[in-house]
Amino acid sequence: MKILVIVSQTQDTEAKIQVSAGGDSVDTADMKWIMNPYDEFAVEEAIQTKEKHGGEVVIVSIGPARVVDTIRQALAMGADSAVHINGDGFAETDPFAIGKLIASEIKKLGDFDVIFTGMKIIDEESGQVGVQVAEELGIPHVSLVSKVVEINADAKKAVCQKEIDGGHVVVEAPLPCLITCPDAMNEPRYASLPGIMKAKKKPLTEVGIDDISFDGLGFSKEAVSKEGARVKTTGIEVPQIERKLKIIKGSDEPMVKGEEVANAAEELIKLLREDAKVI
Amino acid sequence: MSNDVWVVADLKIDGTIRKVTFEALTEAKKKLVGGLGGQLCAVVLGSGVSGFEAELGKYGAEKVYVIDSDLLKDFNTEGYVNALGELIKQNEPAVVLAGNTVFGQDYFPRAAARVGSGVAMDAISIGLSGDNKLQIERYSHSSKAIQTQVFHGGATMMATVRPNSFKAEESPTTPEVISGSVELNPADISVKVLELETKASDRPELTEAERVVAGGRGLASEENFKYIYELADTLGAAAGATRAAVDAGYCPYDMQVGQTGKAVSPNLYIGIAISGSVQHFAGMGSSKVIVAINKDPEAPIFQKCDYGIVGDLFDVLPPFTEKVKQLVSE
Ligand SMILES: Cc1cc2nc3c(=O)[nH]c(=O)nc-3n(C[C@H](O)[C@H](O)[C@H](O)COP(=O)(O)OP(=O)(O)OC[C@H]3O[C@@H](n4cnc5c(N)ncnc54)[C@H](O)[C@@H]3O)c2cc1C
Ligand SMILES: Nc1ncnc2c1ncn2[C@@H]1O[C@H](COP(=O)(O)O)[C@@H](O)[C@H]1O
Numbered sequence: 001m002k003i004l005v006i007v008s009q010t011q012d013t014e015a016k017i018q019v020s021a022g023g024d025s026v027d028t029a030d031m032k033w034i035m036n037p038y039d040e041f042a043v044e045e046a047i048q049t050k051e052k053h054g055g056e057v058v059i060v061s062i063g064p065a066r067v068v069d070t071i072r073q074a075l076a077m078g079a080d081s082a083v084h085i086n087g088d089g090f091a092e093t094d095p096f097a098i099g100k101l102i103a104s105e106i107k108k109l110g111d112f113d114v115i116f117t118g119m120k121i122i123d124e125e126s127g128q129v130g131v132q133v134a135e136e137l138g139i140p141h142v143s144l145v146s147k148v149v150e151i152n153a154d155a156k157k158a159v160c161q162k163e164i165d166g167g168h169v170v171v172e173a174p175l176p177c178l179i180t181c182p183d184a185m186n187e188p189r190y191a192s193l194p195g196i197m198k199a200k201k202k203p204l205t206e207v208g209i210d211d212i213s214f215d216g217l218g219f220s221k222e223a224v225s226k227e228g229a230r231v232k233t234t235g236i237e238v239p240q241i242e243r244k245l246k247i248i249k250g251s252d253e254p255m256v257k258g259e260e261v262a263n264a265a266e267e268l269i270k271l272l273r274e275d276a277k278v279i
Numbered sequence: 280m281s282n283d284v285w286v287v288a289d290l291k292i293d294g295t296i297r298k299v300t301f302e303a304l305t306e307a308k309k310k311l312v313g314g315l316g317g318q319l320c321a322v323v324l325g326s327g328v329s330g331f332e333a334e335l336g337k338y339g340a341e342k343v344y345v346i347d348s349d350l351l352k353d354f355n356t357e358g359y360v361n362a363l364g365e366l367i368k369q370n371e372p373a374v375v376l377a378g379n380t381v382f383g384q385d386y387f388p389r390a391a392a393r394v395g396s397g398v399a400m401d402a403i404s405i406g407l408s409g410d411n412k413l414q415i416e417r418y419s420h421s422s423k424a425i426q427t428q429v430f431h432g433g434a435t436m437m438a439t440v441r442p443n444s445f446k447a448e449e450s451p452t453t454p455e456v457i458s459g460s461v462e463l464n465p466a467d468i469s470v471k472v473l474e475l476e477t478k479a480s481d482r483p484e485l486t487e488a489e490r491v492v493a494g495g496r497g498l499a500s501e502e503n504f505k506y507i508y509e510l511a512d513t514l515g516a517a518a519g520a521t522r523a524a525v526d527a528g529y530c531p532y533d534m535q536v537g538q539t540g541k542a543v544s545p546n547l548y549i550g551i552a553i554s555g556s557v558q559h560f561a562g563m564g565s566s567k568v569i570v571a572i573n574k575d576p577e578a579p580i581f582q583k584c585d586y587g588i589v590g591d592l593f594d595v596l597p598p599f600t601e602k603v604k605q606l607v608s609e
Binding site for chain 2: 011013014017019026038094096099119122123124125126127128131132134135136140141142143144146159163164165166167168169170171172173174177182183184218229230231232233234235236237238239241243244245246247248249250254255256257261262264265266268269271272273275276278279
């Protein structure tokens, strides 16, 4: 089987974030860059699929030179090779262009069976690239897959469980198809030390912006920039919500115990009625 | 290109229209339709979906496009993309909006790619820029930041809107109904539903609720989630959960609040036995009042809530719920 994974590098938004001087982006000077967490689940699912059915896992990623660290991480987890669409403008353009560029490179890779990617990227949270790549490739997608029930390369089908409001559905999609991954569908493995060593020697193909043919993409090379974006971010703010932090604790130890409990419950209700006025 | 603004109706599993559709119609009428100078239109896609025009007209829809087909049953993504894509190509509306629901997140960005449009997901405000382009605000960076985004270029501008961000207000009209202008082909539907399991719930929907009571890993069992449901029902609240609780099988996935799960912004959010991870806060951090009950005084949630009790939920919750019940019955 030929299994592709679209992997991206993202800002670690667990950390505190600050607005840049220009006021329209987040300051990335001291930013820690990580593999997009949802893409870790995608890489894991791809490797498990390979372990079951044989074949190869190819990583496809787009972004500036720093993205190579994330690609190496995916290779260290067990992917076999990678394509890096490398350029500075890619970090600034919009998801519309990103999806088209990823799809155009995938078309050059020949036949494949399945593509995995994360349900969204955690910095921009654009939430659209995966399904747009599927559209560009003319293949079906199944989003928010909580469990891959079966992938059958011979019968050319994938059976997936996905979550919907009020329940779940099990669907059967013909291969090739694209699957977007939420968290908790598997346990992403850590890269082992031998894995990290091996990853350094695995093939990584660099594609520069001049290697890309823009014929039929619907936008030009120059448009791969902040200016060319169809949906342009013109401002960003980090809202500060002041919380009241009125915490009721026990008298001897932090926890309320015994008789204190009833009083604490009473006091909380009073706060919600009189201070917050919400009940 | 016309100057019309469309809202695609968001249907629930029981076939009724979700509130977010009326919210989007109301806000679009207020913020977009006047400036653009076109009509406010609704789009209904589904199977057995006739007769919604009165309800949609109540919230200002002047025209209702209806595609009623078996191929749109069970939230069929390909059917929706084909139908909406074709409708947009035929009519070239200026703006198309839909609810940022589980299904909206699935078909809408793909429909945008079909017609060559840029799309913004999960807008919390909508308006027009100086040169009459769609301008929206949305959360990014695990909901720690709010971005302003403006559309460029000549294509239809598309966005999903977050439920509960706008108020639905009536503004009755009698809409013109345009039915069946798109033919769907069974050969274009390649993904088949093998099994569909859904349960209706009497509780309010998480994304629409004014109050939310959520439970975390500390509940320790499915059985114990009855404490969450009891308090939720007493308050008329929706019931939510963390990923840890969902993952452990204590409650269904559609209760998950957070970066992966649902985004909620109620007046009152009560989190019980929840540590307060960044990913959970990404889904509820904008709640007006946040209350925490947790036995660990060091739990991060105590650094970012309004009220809290440091205590064992099994001690604290029963008397708390009992007292809330008394209050409600008074
Ligand atoms: C990519 C990604 C996406 C994610 N998306 C989400 C998401 O959408 N939503 C989400 O919630 N999480 C999400 N997570 C997981 C998140 O990081 C946390 O693991 C999760 O939120 C923790 O859930 P919790 O607070 O219930 O569990 P814990 O962190 O284990 O906290 C349990 C708390 O319960 C308290 N407790 C235990 N027993 C009692 C008792 N008897 N009485 C009172 N208190 C008690 C403990 O003191 C503790 O603070 C995501 C993670 C990743 C990597
Ligand atoms: N700027 C980007 N560069 C590379 N890959 C991306 C980028 N944005 C999104 N992706 C990929 O598309 C998936 C969906 O992300 P998104 O739709 O942008 O939220 C992510 O999991 C990534 O694998």
